Amino acid sequence: MKHARIAFEGVEQDATERDGRLLLADGRLVDFDAALWLPPLAPTPRPRTILALGLNYADHAKELEFKAPEEPLVFVKGQSTLIGHRQKTQRPAGVQFMHYECELVVVIGKTARRVRRDDAYDFIAGYTVANDYAIRDYLENWYRPNLRVKNRDTCTPIGPWLVDAQDVPDPMALALQTTVNGKITQSGNTRDMIFDVPFLIEYFSSFMTLAPGDLILTGTPDGVVDCRAGDVVVTEIERIGALVNTIESRRTAPTANATSAAR
Structure with a gap:
């Protein structure tokens, strides 16, 4: 459903x-x-933890001229980044490169602690789509993305649907596609993840407790391009849905003092 x-x-x-x-x-x-x-998440429980993978597709790592990671490259996101289907994402004034990332999202369904890989799917409530925008200008290191790259308000549209896990028999064989203003700019398949969904649940739950409603954003394939104000971006995953988002300009840039302090 x-x-x-x-x-x-x-x-x-x-x-x-x-x-x-x-x-x-x-x-x-x-x-x-x-x-x-x-965002297609129940108001209670809200996601307590939002985990996101970087460089989890070998072709994307190659696109960015990085070696594929030997263990998951993970960062944590705040809830204020999330917005819904058909909503608007702000492009900060003055930035040179802001790109989408079409990602399969795993929604945890029950408390997961020290889960074995073979049992991982039993802990999933369902799946949705995320578009996890990155502001490349602020990037210090792909292995340590700072807050201004990945934790900006409105920069993670999610939805439109939360699809029950039983309706997605194989989440590791789903086609992904992104279009910008109707033109296909990204395509891939979840089978090309470096670290697949069962591995990630086993890995995370080995050292932290995953709670119902927690989210895992599983990374994006290659094909990211700069997005400008007015662009309509559609990130779509087979069986899950097509998430529509529009870029709008933020009218003012951060002040010099604020920018310096943020660094």
């Missing part, structure tokens, strides 16, 4: 997909355009 979280008539609520429309809990069917789409 495909689950959504929306605001409709001023009320935040859950919905499911029914014949190309949104089915509300009270039985009403509403058009996609009538709702404000939110």
Whole structure:
């Protein structure tokens, strides 16, 4: 089943997909355009931890002229980065290179501690799509991306759906695609991950507890390009859905003092 979280008539609520429309809990069917789409996560529990993988596709590592990592390259994201389907992401004033990253997201369904690889799928509630934008200007080191690269408000659209795990029989064989203004700019397949989903759950749960609602963003293949204000970016994953996002300009750049302090 495909689950959504929306605001409709001023009320935040859950919905499911029914014949190309949104089915509300009270039985009403509403058009996609009538709702404000939110990240497809239940309000409780909210994601306590958002883990994101860098350089988890060998072709992307090669594209960036980096050697594929020998163990997962991981960073943590804040909840304020998340926005919903059909929402807008701000491109900071003055930056030279901001790119999308189409990523399969794993949503943890129950407490996971010291999980064996063979049991990993039992701990997954479902999957969604993320577009994890990166501001390349601020990058210090791909092995240590700083906060301004990956933790900016509005820079991680997620959705539109949370798809039940049982409806995705093999998450390691899904086609990914990104279009910018209707032109295909990225394509790949989850089978090309360096560290697959079962490995990642085993790895993370070996030293930390994963809780229901926690998210794992699993990385992106090659084909990233700079995105400008007005661009419409669609990140799509087979069986999961197509996430639409529009870039808008942030009118003012950070002040010199603020920029210096941030560094």
